[in-house]
Amino acid sequence: MGHDKRESLPELERLDRSGPDAISSSQEKALRRHIVRLTADFPLHAKLLADIDTADLTLSAISALPTMDKAFLERHADELAPPTEDVVEIAYSSGTTGAALKIPFTDVALKRLEWNEFRALTICGLSAKDTVALTCTMDRCFIAGLAYQMGCRAVGAATIRVGAAPIPSHWKIIRETRPTAIIGVPSFLAKLAESAEGENPADIGVSRLICIGEPLRDADLQPLPLTRKIEKLWNAKAFSTYASTEICSAFCECEAQAGGHLLPELAIVEILDDNSAPLPPGAPGEITITPLGDGAAPLLRFKTGDVSFIVEEPCACGRTTPRLGPILGRKKQLLKHKGTAFYPNAIHAALSALDGVIEHQVAVRRNNLSDNVSVLVALDTGITQEHVEEKLRAALRVGVNVQTLPIDEIRRRVFPNNSRKPIRFVELD
C-alpha cells in the first residue's frame, strides 16, 4: 500500500506505534477526560472511582478500574439516565432478565454514534457514490438500523430503508434502485440472493455486503463457508461490522477483510479473561469496551459478553490501528460437551459449509458435567443425517446428537414471530 494512501487516512489511523506510542498517549488523555466527566456527572461513578487518582492515570492502569455489564445497567437504569429534557431517542436492547433494557440517547450521543458509523463505513470503502440498501430492522426501537442510516447519510451515500420487508418487496426495490452495497445479516443475504426470481444477484452491481449479527471469518481470519457463498452469489466483497446497542461503538473491516479496525479516539477495547485480567493480542477473551467522548452512555470497561481477540499485526490497507477479530461466540454460550469445549458458532460454521442443510438450530440442556447438545436440521434430499453427523464430529472433534425435522418446523423455531435475526441457539430448561 503506497504512502499516498496513508496520507489520506485520518491521523489516528496512521500513527506510528514504535517509540513513544502515539495511539496510546492520545487514548490516555481521552481516558482521563472520560473519567473526569463520569465522576462529575454521575454520583454512582464518583463513588465507584473515589480512590482513583485521575490526573496520574495511565492507559495500562485501566485494568485496576471497575468493570460494568448489562446487569449493572439494568440495576442502575434510573441513576444513569440523562435528564429527560436531553433525551431525543429511546431505544431498547435485549435485557438479561427477559425484560427489554431501555437505552435513552441524547442528541450528542446520537451525533457521536453517527460519527462512529461514518468512520466505520468509510473504512470499509463506502463513499458518496454508493447507494446502500438497509435490510436491517429500522423500527421496533432498535438503534442499529438508525445508526447505519445516519452513518450512510454522513458518508453521503444514498440509503434505501427497505427494512424488515418480505423478500419480494426487497427484490422489487433492488431491481429498481440497483444498490451498490447492502447492509444485512449474512444468512439473510444468502436467502435473499437464492430467492431472486428471474434475476441474477451477481448482475445487480452490488460491490459490498456489510454484514452484521453473524461472524464472517474463523479464528485464522479466513472466510467462513457462508461468507464465500454470499460473496459468490452477489459477486461482491463481504465486510464484517461489530457493534451493540450499549457500547455506542462500531468497528468495520477494511478492504483487506481481516478484522474490524478499532477507532482509538472513540473507544478503548480490552480483551479480558474469566478473572477480568487483560489478555495479550491474539488470545481470545471477553470484549470489554470503554466508549470515549461526550455523549456516549456512561460506561467504563463494559463487558459485552462477546468473545474475540485483538489483531496487532500491521494491516495490508496501511492503517496502523489494531483490529478486532471475528466474534467466536457469546461467553455464556460456551458448551462443554463430553470433555470438549466449543461455541455454538463452530456448529453454525460447520453446517453452513454443507450445501444440503437448509436450516438448523442448536439446542442445549445444561448439565454440571457435560452439556447435552442437540443439533436440529432440515435437510435436502441429496444429503443424509449420517453425513451431517460425520462432518460435525470432524469439525468439533466430538460427536453431537443430530435430529432431522421438517423445514417448516425448524423455520418456526429459528424465526419465531417472523423475527429477522435468526435464533440458531436455544437453552432448554
Ligand SMILES: [Zn+2]
Ligand atoms: Zn486494514
